Amino acid sequence: MSNSRKAWSALLLAAAVTVSVPAAAGAANAAPKAKSVKTVSAKSKAAAKAAAAKAAAAKKAAAAKAAAAKKAAAAQPFTAVGTVTEVDAAARTITVHVASGHKGYRGTDLVITVTSATKVVKDEVKGGFDLLAVDDVVTANGTRTTAGHLAKNVNAHDPEPEPEEPVADPEEPVVEPAPEPDPVVEPEPTA
Structure with a gap:
């Protein structure tokens, strides 16, 4: 027990x-x-x-x-590096296709909330949410909560353009000057 x-x-x-028992006529009290x-x-x-x-x-x-x-x-940090696939200005969220960062997020689309307190830097220019655009490459750091992923810092840059192969100008045929003929020496008549 x-x-x-x-x-x-x-x-x-x-x-x-301790409960008292009423004494009946001639009976003794049962209480100790x-x-x-x-x-x-x-x-x-x-x-x-x-x-x-x-x-x-x-x-x-x-x-x-x-x-x-x-x-x-409530407060677990996260890091995500990837490409922005969607920007929702009304909800102040970006959807990032994660290429690297937390192992559980790689290869997935992650919705990240960008608050007014979030530090946003794009191409070395400090700003706000309005700097972010689709196809930007971002690195987002913040906190994962039950409400979602809240970004503390977002660093973005435009995607690097793929180098174009140089287009060769059509070459004009090079005309080589004709070799000058060797001077012909005629033998002098002997008389």
């Missing part, structure tokens, strides 16, 4: 013993002597008080554990 059950059993037993009632009553009060203190301590420990778990789940 657990300690709390023993405490309650003792309390109920003490209450039952007052001294033993006081002793049992004091012990049961102490046991009840100890049980209440133990329950309060357990409740406090459970509340502290729940608060710690909530705090741990």
